[in-house]
Amino acid sequence: MGPRVGVVTFPGSLDDRDALRAVRLAGAEPIPLWHGDKWLDNVVAVVLPGGFSYGDYLRCGAIARFSPAMESIIDGAKHGMPVLGICNGFQVLCEAHLLPGALIRNDHRKFVCRDQRLRIENTSSAWTTGYAAGQEILVPLKNGEGGYVADQHTLDELEGEGRVVARYVGDNPNGSYRAIAGISNAxxxxxxxxxxxxxxxxxxxxxxxxxxxxxxxxxxxxxxx
Amino acid sequence: MPRVVVDVVMKPEILDPQGQAILGALGRLGIEGVSAVRQGKHFELEVAEGVSDETITKLADTLLANPVIEEFTIRR
Incomplete structure (x- = not known):
């Protein structure tokens, strides 16, 4: 078996099963993790899946950020453990201040669900080394609160340091500033x-x-x- | 037990699509003279005597509001 990669299930997670499956298809050992457990079961990387953790109460990801599992994940991330937050997972990472900025309701106010073309702009992050710089990919997009926002200074810093991991190609689906679909930490x-x-x-x-x-x-x- | 009120609203520079939707509905209601709506959250906290402003501020700043996109006010 390959390295142990964990996927956290929060109450309200939807895409944990698919994330576990993706981990398995990539050749790693998928390890289901529970939000209430601080113990991360010796995983060496973590995926925070999509969904509606804690029913999106208060703000998307705001409550999940304080779960016992997240305590350990925040600590691990600060020590270099690879962490990928997808959709709701991205919101959790922003709420946890592991990533700058925030995600707000789509500017057009509707839930969007479609296949979306992206351009991979950073191929040095732990999760994107296998892509070619500028490579365009097609993956599903489904969110109600997917508009990425941050102040000008933060946006300039992200761009300047090459931390915009992926950008939307074509119509901006949710009003994200500078069509940002994904970012990385420093x-x-x-x-x-x-x-x-x-x-x-x-x-x-x-x-x-x-x-x-x-x-x-x-x-x-x-x-x- | 004293009650503390925390109100949270989006920062002025952050787009508030829900506020805009409400504004649109006001127009259909036949009400004129309202030019902008900002939607926020209102929290009522029952707190023990002696809970300091500092504690309430910390609570608002770390959980009730996301300071990246929101502002809050505290009323005792």
Missing amino acids: AGNVVGLMPHPEHAVEALTGPSTDGLTFFTSVLQQLVAR
Whole structure:
């Protein structure tokens, strides 16, 4: 079995199963984690899946951020553990201040669900080394509160340091500033992404298999260590 | 037990799509003269005597509001 990669289930998570499946298809050992457990079961990387943790009460991700599992994940992330937050997971990472900015309601006020073209702009993060710089990929996007916002200074800093991991190609689906679909922290081990690579890992169920590279990328990092 | 009220609203520079939707509905209601709506959250906390302003501020700043996009006011 490959490296142990955990996927956290919060009350209200939806995409934990698909994330576990993506981890398995990439060749790692998928480890289900429970939000209420501080113990991370010796995983070496963590995926925070999409969904509506704690019913999106208060703000998306605001309550999940204080769960026992997140305590350990925040600590691990600060020590270099790879963490990928997808959709609600991205919101949790912003609420936990592991990533700058915030995600707000789509500017057009409707839930958006479609296959979305993205451009991968950072190929040095723990989760994107397998992509070619500028590579365009097609993965599902589904969110009601996916508008990425941050102040000008933060946006300039993200761009200047090459921390915009992925950008929307074509129409901006949710009003994200500068069409940002995903970002990383300064160290590159923490990545947040609004679209769903875990739904694009098999031809039978996804619009492409473009998303699998997020999971194989981290695997290569972990094996190379 | 004293009651503390915390009101949270989006910062002025952050788009508030819900406020805009309400504004649109006001127009359909035939009400004129309202030019902007900002939607926020209102929290009522029952707190023990002696809970300091500092504690309430910390609580508002870390949980009730996200300071990246929101502002809050505290009333005792």
